[in-house]
Amino acid sequence: xxxxxxxxxxxxxxxxxxxxxxxxxxxxxxxxxxxxxxxxxxxxxxxxxxxxxxxxxxxxxxxxxxxxxxxxxxxxxxxxxxxxxxxxxxxxxxxxxxxxxxxxxxxxxxxxxxxxxxxxxxxxxxxxxxxxxxxxxxxxxxxxxxxxxxxxxxxxxxxxxxxxxxxxxxxxxxxxxxxxxxxxxxxxxxxxxxxxxxxxxxxxxxxxxxxxxxxxxxxxxxxxxxxxxxxxxxxxxxxxxxxxxxxxxxxxxxxxxxxxxxxxxxxxxxxxxxxxxxxxxxx
Amino acid sequence: xxxxxxxxxxxxxxxxxxxxxxxxxxxxxxxxxxxxxxxxxxxxxxxxxxxxxxxxxxxxxxxxxxxxxxxxxxxxxxxxxxxxxxxxxxxxxxxxxxxxxxxxxxxxxxxxxxxxxxxxxxxxxxxxxxxxxxxxxxxxxxxxxxxxxxxxxxxxxxxxxxxxxxxxxxxxxxxxxxxxxxxxxxxxxxxxxxxxxxxxxxxxxxxxxxxxxxxxxxxxxxxxxxxxxxxxxxxxxxxxxxxxxxxxxxxxxxxxxxxxxxxxxxxxxxxxxxxxxxxxxxxxxxxxxxx
Numbered sequence: 204x205x206x207x208x209x210x211x212x213x214x215x216x217x218x219x220x221x222x223x224x225x226x227x228x229x230x231x232x233x234x235x236x237x238x239x240x241x242x243x244x245x246x247x248x249x250x251x252x253x254x255x256x257x258x259x260x261x262x263x264x265x266x267x268x269x270x271x272x273x274x275x276x277x278x279x280x281x282x283x284x285x286x287x288x289x290x291x292x293x294x295x296x297x298x299x300x301x302x303x304x305x306x307x308x309x310x311x312x313x314x315x316x317x318x319x320x321x322x323x324x325x326x327x328x329x330x331x332x333x334x335x336x337x338x339x340x341x342x343x344x345x346x347x348x349x350x351x352x353x354x355x356x357x358x359x360x361x362x363x364x365x366x367x368x369x370x371x372x373x374x375x376x377x378x379x380x381x382x383x384x385x386x387x388x389x390x391x392x393x394x395x396x397x398x399x400x401x402x403x404x405x406x407x408x409x410x411x412x413x414x415x416x417x418x419x420x421x422x423x424x425x426x427x428x429x430x431x432x433x434x435x436x437x438x439x440x441x442x443x444x445x446x447x448x449x450x451x452x453x454x455x456x457x458x459x460x461x462x463x464x465x466x467x468x469x470x471x472x473x474x475x476x477x478x479x480x481x482x483x484x485x486x
Numbered sequence: 487x488x489x490x491x492x493x494x495x496x497x498x499x500x501x502x503x504x505x506x507x508x509x510x511x512x513x514x515x516x517x518x519x520x521x522x523x524x525x526x527x528x529x530x531x532x533x534x535x536x537x538x539x540x541x542x543x544x545x546x547x548x549x550x551x552x553x554x555x556x557x558x559x560x561x562x563x564x565x566x567x568x569x570x571x572x573x574x575x576x577x578x579x580x581x582x583x584x585x586x587x588x589x590x591x592x593x594x595x596x597x598x599x600x601x602x603x604x605x606x607x608x609x610x611x612x613x614x615x616x617x618x619x620x621x622x623x624x625x626x627x628x629x630x631x632x633x634x635x636x637x638x639x640x641x642x643x644x645x646x647x648x649x650x651x652x653x654x655x656x657x658x659x660x661x662x663x664x665x666x667x668x669x670x671x672x673x674x675x676x677x678x679x680x681x682x683x684x685x686x687x688x689x690x691x692x693x694x695x696x697x698x699x700x701x702x703x704x705x706x707x708x709x710x711x712x713x714x715x716x717x718x719x720x721x722x723x724x725x726x727x728x729x730x731x732x733x734x735x736x737x738x739x740x741x742x743x744x745x746x747x748x749x750x751x752x753x754x755x756x757x758x759x760x761x762x763x764x765x766x767x768x769x770x771x772x773x774x775x776x777x
Binding site: 316317 | 626629636638639640642643684687689692
């Protein structure tokens with residue numbers, strides 16, 4: 204099922220190998236397996252409650268899997284692995300926070316280390332380079348808590364990138380953005396994946412904004428996953444197998460709609476299978 | 487009198503530095519509860535006849551450990567409230583047993599900077615140095631976990647340990663400052679100057695320096711005014727702190743208003759033409775229902 208990597212074949216940044224997680228007697232993830240290559244943009248698609256955040260927490264090492272393992276660059280992940288850059292869904296920066304966007308990016312270099320960082324031209328240059336990489340120089344000296352959602356998203360990406368990770372994880376980065384800011388973030392991430400040769404794994408509940416840039420898809424439903432290229436995964440037969448009931452994949456005006464049941468019966472998912480498919484973007 | 491200036495200077499530096507993180511982390515309630523718990527310790531120390539600084543220190547650290555270990559995932563309000571009332575209950579019991587003269591108690595609550603003796607300077611200086619050293623060592627992970635706890639955790643920073651360590655620093659700062667400005671008013675010195683400072687500058691380092699400077703101005707002015715008027719020093723610390731915060735906010739609001747037009751114009755233009763994005767607090771993730 205693994206397609207030829209477009210940019211960097213055989214450079215595996217992340218391998219999730221048969222990961223299962225049970226929380227409170229409920230199976231959240233069920234033998235999830237996929238790989239992510241460097242330089243690739245991978246979309247982690249699933250509706251709310253499909254297990255996306257749990258999967259990201261397992262990759263980050265914040266949640267222990269009950270079975271399976273996570274390999275980073277071919278090696279089992281250490282308990283504290285900093286080769287992953289992470290942008291969580293909600294950061295909630297205080298508008299009065301006494302920090303410029305620039306300061307927040309600098310904290311990404313070595314914010315986990317004890318002591319006070321000595322200012323140096325090298326640090327300033329590194330921060331300036333990252334601010335340029337996310338097109339954030341314009342508001343680099345503004346209070347970070349007062350920036351718009353899309354601007355904060357760029358700063359958080361720069362904060363994650365400044366530590367030179369091999370893998371960049373983003374949890375629902377488009378959830379709080381308007382359509383245009385979302386598109387800008389997506390094309391920015393696509394550029395970063397290529398230019399910085401890192402793997403980008405981004406979770407969304409709505410795949411259409413990613414269609415033009417995704418190299419690969421990991422589709423999660425009910426704790427199970429299928430992965431491959433968009434054409435391999437987003438197909439009626441593949442997704443029907445994943446959901447365990449009939450779903451249709453419709454191509455409408457360059458967009459993809461996943462709907463429950465046959466074309467004749469598109470209203471309502473079968474009983475006992477909530478969250479069958481994310482609705483297409485209504486906007 | 488010279489001792490008063492020395493000890494007040496040390497207190498202001500500690501309150502300015504520790505207070506910066508109190509405000510940053512939203513730990514104002516623990517910063518209120520720990521000194522009050524410590525007050526009970528001082529009352530107990532007076533009762534059994536040991537140094538009140540020892541009583542302050544022990545009870546402050548106990549309060550901090552209680553708040554830190556009982557609070558769950560950054561939610562400390564209930565644990566803090568319980569620690570506060572438990573300590574105050576002990577304080578009430580100790581006070582009812584003690585035959586000490588009331589002014590002693592009054593000075594613990596409202597401060598008695600003018601009566602600081604030379605022998606009291608050394609432990610205060612020692613505790614102050616320990617606090618500064620601890621903040622310097624914890625600086626980066628404390629800043630990161632205060633601002634973005636989830637990202638800090640993902641980088642391997644143990645937020646729970648940072649939290650306990652910070653509460654202990656807060657307890658030590660409390661123990662050294664309570665005899666000077668009093669249990670009820672140290673809180674104002676830890677909130678007013680740092681809150682004003684962060685309104686005045688967007689840089690973390692500058693905000694800490696400004697916080698210390700404002701705390702110094704506050705206590706120095708308070709000593710001078712207290713000496714002139716014979717009013718309690720706590721009154722002046724409290725009112726000057728509040729005034730500093732008010733002025734800081736006012737200045738910030740005026741400045742923001744001044745810059746608003748050009749700023750919002752560029753931001754709107756860049757992100758969403760037509761309808762400016764609502765403030766962050768009002769945004770909710772739109773959830774789409776599955777079919």
